Amino acid sequence: MTATTGHNTGVAPDEPATKFAKDQLRSIVERIERLEEEKKTIASDITDVYAESKSNGYDVKALRQIIRERKQDAAKLQELETIVDTYKLALGMLVDS
Amino acid sequence: MTATTGHNTGVAPDEPATKFAKDQLRSIVERIERLEEEKKTIASDITDVYAESKSNGYDVKALRQIIRERKQDAAKLQELETIVDTYKLALGMLVDS
Amino acid sequence: MTATTGHNTGVAPDEPATKFAKDQLRSIVERIERLEEEKKTIASDITDVYAESKSNGYDVKALRQIIRERKQDAAKLQELETIVDTYKLALGMLVDS
Amino acid sequence: MTATTGHNTGVAPDEPATKFAKDQLRSIVERIERLEEEKKTIASDITDVYAESKSNGYDVKALRQIIRERKQDAAKLQELETIVDTYKLALGMLVDS
DNA sequence: ACTCCAATACTTTAGC
DNA sequence: GCTAAAGTATTGGAGT
Numbered sequence A, B, C, D: 001m002t003a004t005t006g007h008n009t010g011v012a013p014d015e016p017a018t019k020f021a022k023d024q025l026r027s028i029v030e031r032i033e034r035l036e037e038e039k040k041t042i043a044s045d046i047t048d049v050y051a052e053s054k055s056n057g058y059d060v061k062a063l064r065q066i067i068r069e070r071k072q073d074a075a076k077l078q079e080l081e082t083i084v085d086t087y088k089l090a091l092g093m094l095v096d097s
Numbered sequence E: 001a002c003t004c005c006a007a008t009a010c011t012t013t014a015g016c
Numbered sequence F: 001g002c003t004a005a006a007g008t009a010t011t012g013g014a015g016t
Helices: A019-055 A060-090 B019-055 B060-071 B074-091 C019-055 C060-090 D019-055 D060-071 D074-091
Strands: none
Touching: A019 A060, A019 B074, A019 D019, A019 D060, A060 D019, B019 B060, B019 C019, B019 C060, B060 C019, B060 D074, B074 D060, C019 C060, C019 D074, D019 D060
């Protein structure tokens, strides 16, 4: 299917298809694409670290599991702290933020 | 149904842990688990159909796209496509007709 | 974009666009759609059980958590059994399948 | 490299738990965690851009579709669309031209 | 090439 | 009703 209408469908602000609206949309798309590019680069860096570690004799799967477990531990800790804060709050040991 | 108290605010009605309440809870859990099991089986069947189709030379990704498009309510689809086309137009991905 | 070619692109078997190939594709699509319909029905049934339980005074969130935990327990048990089988196998207590 | 044994089959080289090996492992884990932290930050930034765009009246789903389509390698996209059109034709979702 | 698993994206659901 | 979170489905990549 092709774009057949020139009139604005109301999905974006600035109803008439002004140059400004175009620029705004373009800006959004470019920002996202830029960020996704960065994200991809970092993901690639991570892959590289694993590859390098592997060539140094480490078991990648084991490494991934360590990372995963540490992440879970951190989450649990965070959760615990939240609970502790809740209790402290209830006991008046913290000011309500 | 069978809850006997009207003002119970706890997790389950009928606070004293009567055998009846236990049975009711057990029934709920079992019904849900049974249904989730069925759901899982069907999901697995779907996977099988795709796998079989693949082995018959079909492109699974393309098949999924067909299913997805057919699933969409026609009106909604049209609406989204209009928006997408509007954006594409603004980005020069389509020529203005 | 529109379909512009009548010739077969080789993604499916039976190169010439025979009625048979059409029927096969249609069959695949219909089977999948049928299964997805069933899956949807079951998901809806699950929702209904939760809703009914709620109206009987049960806390839906708590119920969901029970289900979740039982699922995790089952998975752990499964995992343990796998390990045990591995050991049994190593000890010659099981025949290699 | 640093492994001192040639026949080590374990997870890490340098079996005796030397301080050096510990440091190396620690370094790997920290590098990965650092990179994952950065990745998470960027993912969060992307989420923010979408949220901001939404509050400016844009349809997030449509934006995602635009991004997705632009991301796809043009050739691959063309190929998939050709396949999809072939299937649609067989299903009568497109008129044969 | 194919399977398996991790990562991402999407959908649905719960809480405000 | 909308925002936030959980669960689910799909995709991509690593290993065999």
